[in-house]
Amino acid sequence: MPKLPKWLREVGWRAVVGALLLGGIIHILATMAVPMASSGHAFARMHDSLPLNRMVVLPPPAPGKQPLPFLAPDALYAICRYDISVDLLLVTAPMARAGWTLSLHTPQGDNFYVMPAQETRRGTVSLTLVPSTERLGEFAATPRRVSAQETQVASPSWEGLVIVRAPIKGLAWRAETEAALSRASCTPVRRS
Amino acid sequence: MIEAGTRLSTRTSGPWTTWSAAGRPDADPYTRAHTVRNGLLPLASTLEITYQAKADSRGGRLHSGCEYTIVMENLGGIWWSLAAFDGQGGLIPNAAERYAFNSANAMREPDGRAIITLARDARPGNWLPIGGSRVNLVLTVQDPAWAAAVYEGSIKDLPPIQRLACR
Numbered sequence: 001m002p003k004l005p006k007w008l009r010e011v012g013w014r015a016v017v018g019a020l021l022l023g024g025i026i027h028i029l030a031t032m033a034v035p036m037a038s039s040g041h042a043f044a045r046m047h048d049s050l051p052l053n054r055m056v057v058l059p060p061p062a063p064g065k066q067p068l069p070f071l072a073p074d075a076l077y078a079i080c081r082y083d084i085s086v087d088l089l090l091v092t093a094p095m096a097r098a099g100w101t102l103s104l105h106t107p108q109g110d111n112f113y114v115m116p117a118q119e120t121r122r123g124t125v126s127l128t129l130v131p132s133t134e135r136l137g138e139f140a141a142t143p144r145r146v147s148a149q150e151t152q153v154a155s156p157s158w159e160g161l162v163i164v165r166a167p168i169k170g171l172a173w174r175a176e177t178e179a180a181l182s183r184a185s186c187t188p189v190r191r192s
Numbered sequence: 193m194i195e196a197g198t199r200l201s202t203r204t205s206g207p208w209t210t211w212s213a214a215g216r217p218d219a220d221p222y223t224r225a226h227t228v229r230n231g232l233l234p235l236a237s238t239l240e241i242t243y244q245a246k247a248d249s250r251g252g253r254l255h256s257g258c259e260y261t262i263v264m265e266n267l268g269g270i271w272w273s274l275a276a277f278d279g280q281g282g283l284i285p286n287a288a289e290r291y292a293f294n295s296a297n298a299m300r301e302p303d304g305r306a307i308i309t310l311a312r313d314a315r316p317g318n319w320l321p322i323g324g325s326r327v328n329l330v331l332t333v334q335d336p337a338w339a340a341a342v343y344e345g346s347i348k349d350l351p352p353i354q355r356l357a358c359r
Contacts, residue, residue, distance in 0.1 A: 031222060072330070074293070110224075114240075
């Protein structure tokens with residue numbers, strides 16, 4: 001049986017267990033810190049190329065011109081970078097065909113709301129993006145009064161992305177899809 | 193654990209792997225770290241599941257020097273999309289400017305199946321060009337019932353990736 005080095009024989013079992021526990025804690029903390037500490041996340045990558053509170057239809061994905069890795073290339077995208085720390089945001093998007101989606105994301109990539117187009121529910125979707133109640137607690141202004149018909153979605157963060165994804169049925173439909181997608185909009189709304 | 197995932201954070205079916213809580217606000221720390229570190233922006237897996245494959249059904253690394261076929265069937269009316277990327281998630285340049293097929297634009301056989309062929313050179317039917325060296329495939333399935341089942345741990349049957357020939 002191989003003989004252990006002297007220094008190793010002097011290490012007590014308590015030290016081994018302690019080192020394993022410490023390693024585990026560091027591992028967990030490092031993993032949980034990645035969403036906050038990483039600068040390569042999707043929001044940071046697109047931040048500078050997107051105007052604030054305005055919907056932009058991106059060019060069709062092409063080699064070397066993708067906004068994000070592994071982004072579905074058989075779709076067109078309209079994206080709005082929002083900040084609702086001052087005004088609320090009215091989002092309007094057409095849901096023209098199956099596969100179309102309207103989604104809302106935090107800077108950390110959490111998709112806190114998604115609305116898919118369905119065979120039985122097409123047309124234009126409209127919603128108002130408001131701060132969550134926790135956020136409003138930090139904010140002095142009162143929330144905006146809304147009608148019963150209006151859909152409000154609470155954002156867990158002041159900033160984020162609104163994305164409308166429109167799958168391209170084929171090259172012949174690209175212009176029609178672009179035209180429909182260009183009707184998507186983001187409009188700041190004053191708190192009242 | 194952040195790059196490849198574990199049994200707790202991913203589900204595997206043949207060569208396909210998905211992060212079952214991707215995009216969800218209540219996702220586990222590993223899934224969140226994976227999403228952020230790779231610059232991904234997935235839809236919540238309450239609606240849509242995104243699978244990725246780096247190997248064929250026999251375990252060989254997907255490579256542009258080989259030809260593969262994938263038969264899309266048994267998906268009913270579910271919206272799906274199959275896209276080819278290089279090893280870093282970039283699109284593969286090709287003269288046809290074709291990077292993906294989906295349930296709306298893939299040509300169907302008389303029995304409803306869609307047969308997709310991945311090859312460097314043109315092939316008849318649904319030809320998805322591949323090039324460079326390593327290839328990653330991404331299969332997206334949009335169906336809340338499917339997504340819920342996968343999140344709960346159910347393993348769905350996914351189309352195999354059959355290698356036909358290599359140069």
